[in-house]
Amino acid sequence: MLAEIVPAVLQEYGAAARARLFQYLPAREPRRFLYDLVAEYPQRGGRGFRPSLCIATARAFGCPPEDALDTAASIELLHNAMLVHDDIEDESERRRGKPTLHTTHGIPIAINVGDMLGLLGLRPLLANFRNLGPRLALRILEETERMASETAEGQAMELGWRHENATGVRESDYLEMVLKKTCWLGMIHPVRVGAMIATFDSIDPDAFIRFGFFLGAAFQIQDDLLNLTGDENDYGKELGGDIHEGKRTMMLIRLFEEGTAEERERLGRLLALPRVERTREEITWVRERMDHYGCIEYARQVAQGLAGAASHECSLLFGALPDSRDKRFLEALPRWVIERA
Amino acid sequence: MLAEIVPAVLQEYGAAARARLFQYLPAREPRRFLYDLVAEYPQRGGRGFRPSLCIATARAFGCPPEDALDTAASIELLHNAMLVHDDIEDESERRRGKPTLHTTHGIPIAINVGDMLGLLGLRPLLANFRNLGPRLALRILEETERMASETAEGQAMELGWRHENATGVRESDYLEMVLKKTCWLGMIHPVRVGAMIATFDSIDPDAFIRFGFFLGAAFQIQDDLLNLTGDENDYGKELGGDIHEGKRTMMLIRLFEEGTAEERERLGRLLALPRVERTREEITWVRERMDHYGCIEYARQVAQGLAGAASHECSLLFGALPDSRDKRFLEALPRWVIERA
Numbered sequence: 001m002l003a004e005i006v007p008a009v010l011q012e013y014g015a016a017a018r019a020r021l022f023q024y025l026p027a028r029e030p031r032r033f034l035y036d037l038v039a040e041y042p043q044r045g046g047r048g049f050r051p052s053l054c055i056a057t058a059r060a061f062g063c064p065p066e067d068a069l070d071t072a073a074s075i076e077l078l079h080n081a082m083l084v085h086d087d088i089e090d091e092s093e094r095r096r097g098k099p100t101l102h103t104t105h106g107i108p109i110a111i112n113v114g115d116m117l118g119l120l121g122l123r124p125l126l127a128n129f130r131n132l133g134p135r136l137a138l139r140i141l142e143e144t145e146r147m148a149s150e151t152a153e154g155q156a157m158e159l160g161w162r163h164e165n166a167t168g169v170r171e172s173d174y175l176e177m178v179l180k181k182t183c184w185l186g187m188i189h190p191v192r193v194g195a196m197i198a199t200f201d202s203i204d205p206d207a208f209i210r211f212g213f214f215l216g217a218a219f220q221i222q223d224d225l226l227n228l229t230g231d232e233n234d235y236g237k238e239l240g241g242d243i244h245e246g247k248r249t250m251m252l253i254r255l256f257e258e259g260t261a262e263e264r265e266r267l268g269r270l271l272a273l274p275r276v277e278r279t280r281e282e283i284t285w286v287r288e289r290m291d292h293y294g295c296i297e298y299a300r301q302v303a304q305g306l307a308g309a310a311s312h313e314c315s316l317l318f319g320a321l322p323d324s325r326d327k328r329f330l331e332a333l334p335r336w337v338i339e340r341a
Numbered sequence: 342m343l344a345e346i347v348p349a350v351l352q353e354y355g356a357a358a359r360a361r362l363f364q365y366l367p368a369r370e371p372r373r374f375l376y377d378l379v380a381e382y383p384q385r386g387g388r389g390f391r392p393s394l395c396i397a398t399a400r401a402f403g404c405p406p407e408d409a410l411d412t413a414a415s416i417e418l419l420h421n422a423m424l425v426h427d428d429i430e431d432e433s434e435r436r437r438g439k440p441t442l443h444t445t446h447g448i449p450i451a452i453n454v455g456d457m458l459g460l461l462g463l464r465p466l467l468a469n470f471r472n473l474g475p476r477l478a479l480r481i482l483e484e485t486e487r488m489a490s491e492t493a494e495g496q497a498m499e500l501g502w503r504h505e506n507a508t509g510v511r512e513s514d515y516l517e518m519v520l521k522k523t524c525w526l527g528m529i530h531p532v533r534v535g536a537m538i539a540t541f542d543s544i545d546p547d548a549f550i551r552f553g554f555f556l557g558a559a560f561q562i563q564d565d566l567l568n569l570t571g572d573e574n575d576y577g578k579e580l581g582g583d584i585h586e587g588k589r590t591m592m593l594i595r596l597f598e599e600g601t602a603e604e605r606e607r608l609g610r611l612l613a614l615p616r617v618e619r620t621r622e623e624i625t626w627v628r629e630r631m632d633h634y635g636c637i638e639y640a641r642q643v644a645q646g647l648a649g650a651a652s653h654e655c656s657l658l659f660g661a662l663p664d665s666r667d668k669r670f671l672e673a674l675p676r677w678v679i680e681r682a
Contacts, residue, residue, distance in 0.1 A: 109430075
């Protein structure tokens with residue numbers, strides 16, 4: 001049952017949010033270097049995890065799904081906006097199984113497309129003023145600004161580490177960065193605004209931060225594990241690409257902590273190189289040392305602990321709500337995020 | 342008098358808007374790769390033309406300046422956000438007399454700083470909900486989203502031309518691009534929202550489009566003329582940098598129209614080269630051909646015609662208002678934009 005409910009709900013709500021999202025994409029000039037490209041990442045699909053989480057939370061709290069649909073579409077648009085800029089910032093080559101936008105159209109055009117996607121993400125939130133009333137619509141807008149600021153702060157932390165070739169990043173720094181960069185947009189925000197819409201802003205939104213953080217951190221670690229151990233076709237990005245990009249992951253931080261002084265130095269030198277000069281041999285060596293020190297197994301255990309904590313928070317937040325498919329979906333998420341392939 | 346009122350008002354209102362703007366810049370972590378850099382362009386100054394235009398219009402219509410101050414600060418923040426991204430997109434090396442942000446900190450960090458500046462530009466508009474009431478605040482937000490979308494469309498047009506090494510850009514294409522990329526943020530939007538605030542959204546905002554377009558197009562042509570003929574120290578960007586960047590200006594479009602087939606071909610080849618391979622000799626040749634065909638004089642005359650048209654619109658829009666320093670400032674702008682050095 002667990003195996004079925006999450007994909008089923010994601011498919012249903014993801015499709016509903018995507019259908020609404022496409023209503024916000026303008027079909028007009030300039031097409032070739034703007035609106036055609038704005039539609040590119042949304043058309044490639046994606047799981048629709050974030051908008052589904054928003055819709056399911058709103059429904060679990062007894063809200064008609066229509067009330068959450070524009071906000072869910074906004075979340076997915078903003079997620080796509082951030083992907084376009086992140087792909088440039090992280091020098092990623094592939095996204096959802098195809099080349100990233102800046103590799104096909106250049107950085108200048110991709111930056112502008114990301115900016116436009118961010119503006120389009122604002123439009124459903126302006127529509128909320130008509131449909132949900134000014135008080136609730138304003139609160140959702142404020143929440144969205146907060147979420148996007150948290151994301152930019154998390155991104156700044158990670159980019160700073162890479163820019164300086166930081167080798168002293170600790171697990172607590174990593175988790176703070178993940179809280180900001182992954183959890184706010186991915187989990188905290190969708191659940192908060194979903195509950196806000198359903199309860200007319202009468203619920204304490206901060207109650208959802210812990211749940212979103214535990215769930216999101218487990219999600220991120222699993223994502224990074226899949227980058228090392230997954231199937232390239234399923235995954236849609238280059239395998240081992242994170243090591244190549246010099247991304248600070250739980251596994252890399254663990255390797256810095258467990259490795260010998262000599263190994264730490266070799267790792268530091270590798271990360272200080274320009275990306276193109278990091279050879280396949282060196283990346284294979286990093287991967288092999290991670291296995292040697294059990295870094296992957298360690299990260300897997302941390303993710304499991306976080307998923308357990310998310311489960312506990314889940315029962316505190318949603319336990320008293322009447323049984324529903326949406327409630328069961330939310331309860332199934334912690335296990336799903338660490339078991340998905 | 343004309344020579345004095347514009348700088349005096351710009352100085353006064355620019356300083357007021359900047360003071361308000363700085364209240365919105367967070368003094369917290371992460372500083373080094375985010376909030377310190379977010380403050381960088383605003384701290385370098387700038388004329389404060391856009392926020393001053395907003396405040397002056399609001400006052401000319403009889404509004405207390407405080408009501409327009411947050412909106413003016415938002416305009417300046419969004420202007421700075423766009424400068425950061427534009428500088429990457431246009432590969433500009435200098436901004437306000439110093440190196441551009443991406444040349445000192447790299448493209449990834451600069452993209453993120455621009456995104457954060459855009460979010461900070463949203464905050465004063467959220468404050469408007471408390472201070473101006475939800476109806477007017479929502480209209481200003483909608484106007485801002487429209488303005489930013491127009492700007493991104495204009496940027497897409499210009500980036501598309503550069504990406505394709507377009508050689509068939511006509512004067513009408515150029516003016517449409519300038520309407521979107523320069524005039525909306527620079528002139529139309531500040532005047533529209535200024536009048537909207539003063540009249541509680543009871544004035545037709547579309548009446549200001551013509552004035553803003555004529556004024557902004559004259560402004561842009563003058564800006565491009567200064568890039569060719571100005572003083573590098575006054576100007577703060579590299580002189581002749583537009584030719585180097587391959588920017589489609591009125592002068593370059595005129596040269597394409599007036600030059601021989603052979604000259605057009607040489608110009609097309611030059612623009613097709615990567616920026617770094619455009620030699621000083623070739624750029625000097627372009628400049629010399631522009632002189633030969635009177636392209637600079639031609640553009641100067643177009644700018645003068647546009648300034649005259651802006652003056653005419655100005656009297657239609659503001660003529661019936663009681664005399665005030667703000668009204669005189671607005672009336673002095675058309676001459677000022679083409680006479681400033």
